[in-house]
Amino acid sequence: MRKTSAGRSAAAACALLLAVTACGSDDGDRAAKAPEKLGKGEGKVNIIAWAGYAEDGSNDPDADWVHPFEKKTGCRVDTKVAGTSDEMVSLMKTGQYDTVSASGDATLRLIASGDAAPVNTELVPHYKDIFPGLKMRPFNSKDGRMYGIPHGRGANLLMYRTDKVSAAPDSWRAVFEDADAHSGHVTAYDSPIYIADAALYLMKTKPSLGIKDPYALDRGQLDAAVALLKKQHRAIGEYWSDYQKEITAFRSGDSVIGTTWQVIANLAQADKAPVKAVMPKEGATGWSDTWMVSTKAAHPNCAYKWLDWIVSPKVNAQVAEYFGEAPANAKACAETADPRHCAVYHADDESYYRRVHFWTTPIKQCLDGRENTTCTDYAQWTRAWTEIKG
Amino acid sequence: MRAPTARPAQDPGPAEGPPPRPAPSPGARPAPGPRAAARLRLAARLRLAALLGPPLLWLTLAYLGSLAVLLVSAFWTTDSFTSDVVRTWTTDNLHELLTTPVYRTIALRTVSIAIAVTLIDAVLALPMAFFMARVAGRRWRRPLLVAVLTPLWAGYLVKAYAWRVMLGHDGVLNRTLAPLGLHGPGYGTTAVVVVLAYLWLPYMILPVYAALERIPERTLEASADLGAGPWRTLRSIVLPAARPALLAGSVFTFSLSLGDYLTVQIVGGKTQLIGNVIASQVTLDLPMAAALSAVPVVLIVCYLAAVRRAGALDSL
Amino acid sequence: MRLSRTARIALGGVTAAGLAVVYAPLLLVLLNSVNSDRSFGWPPSGLTTRWWRAALHSEGVRQALLTSVRAGLAATAIALVLGTMAAFAVHRHRFFGRRTVSFLLVLPIALPGIVSGIALNAAFRTVLDPLGVGFGLFTVVVGHATFCVVVVFNNVGARLRRLSPSMTEASADLGARPWQTFRYVTFPAVRSALFAGGLLAFALSFDEIVVTTFTAGPGTTTLPVWIYENLARPHQAPVVNVVAAVLVALSVLPVYVAQRLSSDPAGGRL
Numbered sequence: 016m017r018k019t020s021a022g023r024s025a026a027a028a029c030a031l032l033l034a035v036t037a038c039g040s041d042d043g044d045r046a047a048k049a050p051e052k053l054g055k056g057e058g059k060v061n062i063i064a065w066a067g068y069a070e071d072g073s074n075d076p077d078a079d080w081v082h083p084f085e086k087k088t089g090c091r092v093d094t095k096v097a098g099t100s101d102e103m104v105s106l107m108k109t110g111q112y113d114t115v116s117a118s119g120d121a122t123l124r125l126i127a128s129g130d131a132a133p134v135n136t137e138l139v140p141h142y143k144d145i146f147p148g149l150k151m152r153p154f155n156s157k158d159g160r161m162y163g164i165p166h167g168r169g170a171n172l173l174m175y176r177t178d179k180v181s182a183a184p185d186s187w188r189a190v191f192e193d194a195d196a197h198s199g200h201v202t203a204y205d206s207p208i209y210i211a212d213a214a215l216y217l218m219k220t221k222p223s224l225g226i227k228d229p230y231a232l233d234r235g236q237l238d239a240a241v242a243l244l245k246k247q248h249r250a251i252g253e254y255w256s257d258y259q260k261e262i263t264a265f266r267s268g269d270s271v272i273g274t275t276w277q278v279i280a281n282l283a284q285a286d287k288a289p290v291k292a293v294m295p296k297e298g299a300t301g302w303s304d305t306w307m308v309s310t311k312a313a314h315p316n317c318a319y320k321w322l323d324w325i326v327s328p329k330v331n332a333q334v335a336e337y338f339g340e341a342p343a344n345a346k347a348c349a350e351t352a353d354p355r356h357c358a359v360y361h362a363d364d365e366s367y368y369r370r371v372h373f374w375t376t377p378i379k380q381c382l383d384g385r386e387n388t389t390c391t392d393y394a395q396w397t398r399a400w401t402e403i404k405g
Numbered sequence: 406m407r408a409p410t411a412r413p414a415q416d417p418g419p420a421e422g423p424p425p426r427p428a429p430s431p432g433a434r435p436a437p438g439p440r441a442a443a444r445l446r447l448a449a450r451l452r453l454a455a456l457l458g459p460p461l462l463w464l465t466l467a468y469l470g471s472l473a474v475l476l477v478s479a480f481w482t483t484d485s486f487t488s489d490v491v492r493t494w495t496t497d498n499l500h501e502l503l504t505t506p507v508y509r510t511i512a513l514r515t516v517s518i519a520i521a522v523t524l525i526d527a528v529l530a531l532p533m534a535f536f537m538a539r540v541a542g543r544r545w546r547r548p549l550l551v552a553v554l555t556p557l558w559a560g561y562l563v564k565a566y567a568w569r570v571m572l573g574h575d576g577v578l579n580r581t582l583a584p585l586g587l588h589g590p591g592y593g594t595t596a597v598v599v600v601l602a603y604l605w606l607p608y609m610i611l612p613v614y615a616a617l618e619r620i621p622e623r624t625l626e627a628s629a630d631l632g633a634g635p636w637r638t639l640r641s642i643v644l645p646a647a648r649p650a651l652l653a654g655s656v657f658t659f660s661l662s663l664g665d666y667l668t669v670q671i672v673g674g675k676t677q678l679i680g681n682v683i684a685s686q687v688t689l690d691l692p693m694a695a696a697l698s699a700v701p702v703v704l705i706v707c708y709l710a711a712v713r714r715a716g717a718l719d720s721l
Numbered sequence: 722m723r724l725s726r727t728a729r730i731a732l733g734g735v736t737a738a739g740l741a742v743v744y745a746p747l748l749l750v751l752l753n754s755v756n757s758d759r760s761f762g763w764p765p766s767g768l769t770t771r772w773w774r775a776a777l778h779s780e781g782v783r784q785a786l787l788t789s790v791r792a793g794l795a796a797t798a799i800a801l802v803l804g805t806m807a808a809f810a811v812h813r814h815r816f817f818g819r820r821t822v823s824f825l826l827v828l829p830i831a832l833p834g835i836v837s838g839i840a841l842n843a844a845f846r847t848v849l850d851p852l853g854v855g856f857g858l859f860t861v862v863v864g865h866a867t868f869c870v871v872v873v874f875n876n877v878g879a880r881l882r883r884l885s886p887s888m889t890e891a892s893a894d895l896g897a898r899p900w901q902t903f904r905y906v907t908f909p910a911v912r913s914a915l916f917a918g919g920l921l922a923f924a925l926s927f928d929e930i931v932v933t934t935f936t937a938g939p940g941t942t943t944l945p946v947w948i949y950e951n952l953a954r955p956h957q958a959p960v961v962n963v964v965a966a967v968l969v970a971l972s973v974l975p976v977y978v979a980q981r982l983s984s985d986p987a988g989g990r991l
Contacts, residue, residue, distance in 0.1 A: 061939045066950050073781030075956055093940035096950045101688035108489075109846060111855050111939060128489055199591075200574075205670075207685075253592050253674040257953035260569075260671070263761060267573035269592060286759055287766075394483065397689055402507045404677045449814065456810035457822070460803040460870060468829050468837070468867045471844035475836070478843065533739045536732040540724065549736070551976050556743055558972030559750070561928055562948050563965035566958075567746035570753065570761045577749065580764075606743065635724055656831055664833015667930070683835050691843070698836045705831050713824055 049135035049160075053316050060317035062094045063106050063115040065304070067338040068166075068325075069094045078337045080330045088324070090317035098257075099206070107131070110311035113318040116166055118302045119154035119374035120208045120393070126162050131307040133160045139323045144346045148365050153382065154375045155305040163305035164322045167331070167340040169360065170301040170371045171204065171212065172292040174275035174283075176265065187216040187295050190273055191243055194250035201247065202264060202273030205254035207393065207400035208374055211300050212274065213240040213247075215372060219297040227383035229300065230375045237391045237399060244403045254404070258282070265290050277360055278339020294370065301371035304340075335360070341368075476702070479695035490691050498696035508682070512700050515679040518598055519662035525602040526658045527651050530609040535643065537610075538617040539625075553610050561604060565671045568600045572672060592674035600672050601662045608661070609654035616650035617643065652712040660705045747969055754962040761958070776963035785947035792858060792933075792943055793926040796865035800922045801915060803866070804873025811874075812881040823878075829868040834931030837868070842935040856938030864936040865929060869922035876918030880911050920975055 062069050069092065072079030081092045095112065097103045100121040107115055107130045117125055125131035136142040142164055149155075149165035156162055175184060180197065191213070194201045203209055214229035217239055226236050252269055255261040258279045264270040265279075266288045280292035306325060308318050324330055326343055332350035335342035341362035342348065348357035361367040375382060381390040391399075479498055482491050502508050537549045556564070569592075571577045578589040590596050620642065628638040666680030679700055686694040724732075757767035776782060804826075811822050829837060841864050845856065888910070892902040930945040937946065948964065951957035 063939075066953055071780075073779060073784065075775075076778060095937075095939045098949075098953070099688075101685075105688035109856065110850070128484075248675065251675045256670065259953050259958050262759075263569065263573065266761075267575040269574040282759070394690055397685060401511075401677070401682055401685065402505075404675060405507060405510060453810055453814045453816060456806045456814070457816075460807040460810075460826070460874075461822070463799075463803055464825055464829075464867070464870070467841070467844075467863055469825070471840035472832075472836075474844050474847065475840040529735075529739055532732050532735040536736040540729055540732050541736075547977075547981075549740075551973060552740055553743070554976045555969065555972050556747060557924055558928070558976070559747055559969045560945060560948060560965050562930060562945060562952060563750055563961065563968075564746055566952055566961075567749050567753075570749060571746060577745075603742070603746070606739075635728060656827065660831040660833070664835055666835060680833060680835055683833075683839075687835070687839050691839070694839060698833075698839070701833050702836060705833075706828075709824060709827065709831060713820070 049133040050138065050315060050319070051135070053138050053319055056088050056090045056317045056320060057314040058089055058091060058317070060090045060092055060114065060314045060321050061112045062092060062321065063097050063103055063112050064094055065116055065338070066096045066098075068116045068304075068334060070334075070337060075337075078333070080324075080333050084321065084324045084330075088317065088320045090314070090320055092321070100208075104128075104130075107309060110309065111313075112309055113312040113314045114306055114308050114321055116304050117163070117307050118304050120206075120302075120376050122154050122162065122305055122307065123376040123378065124393075125307060126157055129310055131162050132310040132312070133157075133162050134164060134308055134322070136161050136164070138319050139164055139326070141323050141326045141328070141344060144328070144344045145326065146343060146345055146363065146365070148368055149303060149343050152303070152373065154303065154373055163307035164326050165343040166304040166306055166326060167335050167338070167343050168301060168303040168368065168371075168373070169276055169278070169340045170294060170299045170368075171274050172277060172280065172299060173272070173295050174265065174280050174290055174292040175272040176268065177289045177291050179268065179271040183291070183293075184272070185293065185296050187212070187297050188220075189295075191216055191247055194247050197271050198250040200252045200269065200271040201250045202253055202255055202261070202270035203244075203247065203251060204274050205256040207396040208300075209274070210237070210240050210244065210396050210399060210403075211372065211374070211377075213243045215300060216297055217243065227385075228381075229372050230377045231381040231383040231385070231390050232377065233381070233385075233388045233390055237395065241399050241403055245405075248403055248405065262286070262288075276339065281339060281359070294367070298370035298372065301368070301373050303373045332356075335362075472702075475695050476699060478692050479699060481692045483690045483692055498693050499699075501693075502696050502700070508697070508700075511677060511679055511682060514594070514676075515663060515701075516704065518594065518601070518678065519659045521598050522601045522605065522662045523655045523658040525598070526606050526609040527655065529602075529606060530613045530654065531647065531651070534610050534613040534617055534647075538614050539620075550614065553607050557607050562667065562671075564604060565600060565668045568596070568603065569671050572596050572599075592672050594673070594676050596672040596674070597669055597676055597678075600668050601665060602658075604668065605658040605661055608657035609651070612650040612653045613647050616647050620646050649715060652715050656709065656712060659708060660701075663701050663704060750962050750969070751966045754959065754966045756959065756962075759956070759959060772959040772963050776960045776967075779960060781942075781947060781951075782944075782960075782964055785942050785944045788858065788942060789927055789944040792861050792865060793923045795858075795862040796869050796926045797919050797922045799862070799866035800869035800873045801919050804870045804918060804922075805877050805911070805915065807870065808874045808877035808881060812878055813886075823874070826871045826874050830871050830925075834929070835935075837864070838932045838935030841867075841932065845936065856936060856941070858938075858941050860936040860938065861933055861941055861943065864932045865926040868929075868932070869925055872921045872925065873915070873918035876914040876921070877911050880914035884910050924975075 069081055070078040071081035071092070071094070081094070085091055095106060097106060100118050103115055103117055104121050104124050106112060107125055108128070115125070115131075117131070122131070145165050149168065151159070151161065155165060173184060173187065173189065175189070177183075179200070180189075190201055190203070203212075210232075211229040214226055214232055214236065217224055217236070218226035218229060221239070224236055224239055226232065232240065253264060255264065255270075255273075258276065261270070261275060261279050262283050265283050266286060275292055277292060280290060283290045306322050308315065308322070312318050325334065328344050328346035329350045331342045331344040331347040332352075335347060336351055336353065336356055339360075341357070341360040342351075345363065348362055351357065353359075357363055377391060377393050377396055379389055379392050381388055478490065480494055480496060482493055482495050482497065483489065484491050533553075537546060537553075541549060572589055572592060573579070574591065576589070582588055590599070624642060625638060628642055633641065664680050666678060666684050669676055669678050669681055679697065683694050683697045686697060752765065753761045754772055755768045755770065756765040757769040757771070758765060807822060807826060811819055841860075845860050849855070849860070884907075888906055889902050892906045893899075897905070928945060929943075930949060933943050933946055934949075937943070942950070944964075948961050951961050
């Protein structure tokens with residue numbers, strides 16, 4: 016598995032090289048540089064974050080790691096919460112933000128468009144404690160340079176109502192071929208990136224399709240995934256995008272089986288919903304968030320201070336517990352309020368995360384190393400997703 | 406000095422106001438000579454320009470300009486990897502919009518939902534507004550109107566989420582209906598219609614109420630005196646008076662439904678409307694989103710043009 | 722109109738049922754604000770004042786409320802000026818394209834928020850960026866004012882339509898200067914219409930979410946945006962219910978005052 020992964024990153028690097036050289040003369044202005052050393056803080060930093068990543072205590076007095084940061088560094092934090100990866104990309108394009116907590120389905124786009132700059136990890140002292148499994152991955156690096164600081168990760172698991180689903184499922188088959196058993200009560204994540212879940216299932220069950228990487232699909236492979244999802248659509252009750260929606264749906268029984276995040280399963284169980292979340296035998300897709308710095312950052316020094324702050328063990332632990340994810344900093348596991356947190360989220364379990372195929376932006380150059388084939392890109396996935404939902 | 410509250414003897418009706426005055430005329434003074442008249446006309450022109458200039462300038466610069474920029478960008482294209490807009494002229498987006506069957510399905514579904522919402526609101530608003538304006542005692546009118554308008558302040562998202570809780574599988578509605586052997590619609594297209602009709606109902610009641618309230622009592626009495634029964638009076642007097650107001654209300658119910666995408670996300674189950682597709686393309690492929698936007702823009706401009714002929718815009 | 726008793730009762734019944742449906746979800750919001758179950762499980766598993774206490778101490782709500790009020794007031798002020806001017810132009814003058822003006826003014830509110838939002842976003846980015854002006858409260862106000870103009874225009878226009886021009890003529894005949902006529906005749910006559918229009922404009926701005934999303938800058942969180950962000954967080958959704966419950970209770974006040982002050986029978990137009 017590790018070998019494939021290395022192969023994939025090499026392929027991705029090649030692909031990116033192709034993509035960038037194809038841009039021709041633009042290339043020159045796009046190659047941004049990482050700073051050699053840091054200066055004084057600018058007194059301000061503008062952040063784009065997922066809800067729960069940059070809490071200042073205004074929503075929950077106990078969750079506040081922004082004010083301590085402001086006090087320590089003198090950098091005032093202005094946060095814009097983004098709802099989707101696409102929103103993050105378009106907000107970054109405005110050039111008004113210094114740093115962003117981008118997921119893997121946004122990072123490559125930001126790197127390629129020249130909106131995200133390489134990061135000098137020397138200037139982020141806590142980088143050395145990041146789990147090795149998150150360093151130099153295809154979704155956060157290019158040409159052997161990191162384009163951000165890993166923040167946390169999670170898998171897209173299979174959740175089901177133990178009282179409504181009689182046999183405990185151990186395969187994604189339950190939401191694909193066997194979805195009709197729960198017709199009208201199956202749920203799926205509402206984003207084109209969910210196509211990768213179908214591709215992953217086909218990769219394991221239909222070897223004849225030749226899928227090597229769920230994010231590298233040629234036209235025929237995409238069509239096969241779309242066909243599978245169209246069939247699934249008939250049994251879908253609703254597609255979910257935010258976790259409140261998902262929790263209420265499982266609570267009320269509108270959804271009885273479908274994809275989930277660990278945190279949703281935990282919260283639903285805390286509300287006494289009879290649910291269970293498992294990693295099916297095919298493995299799973301997942302997400303990994305990276306703090307990236309804008310090439311147009313007006314406050315780069317404060318941005319670097321934020322990067323180091325947010326992955327420092329204590330803060331990383333706080334965020335990971337508040338948001339419900341596996342922290343990126345290995346030392347964070349000693350700092351969590353719940354000592355079992357890292358175990359529950361498999362934070363230090365590299366063998367667990369080797370089964371997770373992290374979200375990556377699909378691009379025309381196949382990420383699995385195929386050279387004579389053109390793969391489908393994210394724009395095509397988006398159109399396909401519209402068609403699947405009909 | 407207070408505004409004259411007494412209404413003119415012959416109510417001009419909502420559609421046809423009194424003809425606008427050519428200019429704030431000097432009234433009954435002796436007719437001015439031709440040169441003075443020309444000067445007055447010029448002064449009136451200048452005053453008109455001063456009055457109309459700022460709002461039109463604002464509208465053109467802030468809104469129509471933006472809209473034009475958006476619609477022009479429908480003819481551009483996107484770098485598929487970086488999502489950057491590339492300014493090369495192409496009709497690919499429009500071509501794709503018109504030839505892909507799924508967009509037609511979605512557009513048709515959206516329009517059907519908007520029409521259904523409008524009809525439901527009209528059917529509900531008419532008796533409610535009639536009761537409030539003509540049947541309930543004078544003392545009750547104001548509290549009733551307050552009761553109808555207050556929910557407008559409760560927040561669109563909160564109301565939509567409240568409906569999500571109501572319509573859930575184990576939700577309030579199903580638990581209430583269960584003893585009767587019935588169950589609610591669950592999440593889906595029906596839920597979208599119900600919730601949108603709920604959200605926009607006050608926008609329909611308000612203009613209809615204003616129109617019905619304005620019917621002079623003696624017109625209704627005369628109708629009865631001439632031997633017309635309630636149904637006849639309804640057909641010949643009430644409905645014609647309410648018609649422009651119903652159309653005015655429909656501008657809101659129809660167009661607000663046509664562009665909605667948040668309610669659909671909350672109670673729509675797996676339904677997608679044109680607004681959702683635009684929202685999903687916005688950040689990824691702005692030119693395609695712009696092309697998709699043309700669909701509601703064209704539909705609403707046509708709808709507005711149609712109801713304007715019926716005088717509805719004057720009774721908004 | 723002479724209606725039979727049955728007809729009156731039937732109409733009353735429809736109205737009562739309609740209002741019951743209108744208020745059922747609001748009642749549910751109120752109930753869920755004391756529901757100890759975070760995900761609004763039904764029936765409530767227990768009652769708690771925890772969410773009310775959390776909301777009371779929430780700095781985010783206060784900030785968002787302040788931002789919303791500021792955006793609403795600024796947008797309403799702009800809408801009052803522009804809407805009144807347009808109403809006077811259309812109802813006191815005759816010119817080519819007079820009817821087109823009301824058509825154009827209604828466009829920003831009739832077109833979907835998402836279309837207006839992305840159009841404004843694209844335009845701001847191309848125009849303001851080179852000037853070094855970023856997105857912020859200012860851009861939100863511009864967006865809101867644009868669709869608020871029409872409600873002021875409609876309210877003032879409706880009043881002017883019924884206000885006999887002979888009043889201003891009489892004023893002029895009695896020797897009043899134009900500004901005196903405006904000060905003592907026209908303004909008092911349209912005052913309540915201005916109030917009703919202003920209030921509705923404020924309400925529209927206060928509840929707007931889609932255009933706001935596309936025009937707000939970093940740190941510009943209006944109340945609906947705060948609600949949207951927090952409904953998606955399981956820890957926060959019940960607190961949102963508290964805020965909504967308070968808003969509903971408080972909103973009776975401005976609506977009622979508007980009804981009392983307004984001499985328009987409907988108390989305002991959309």
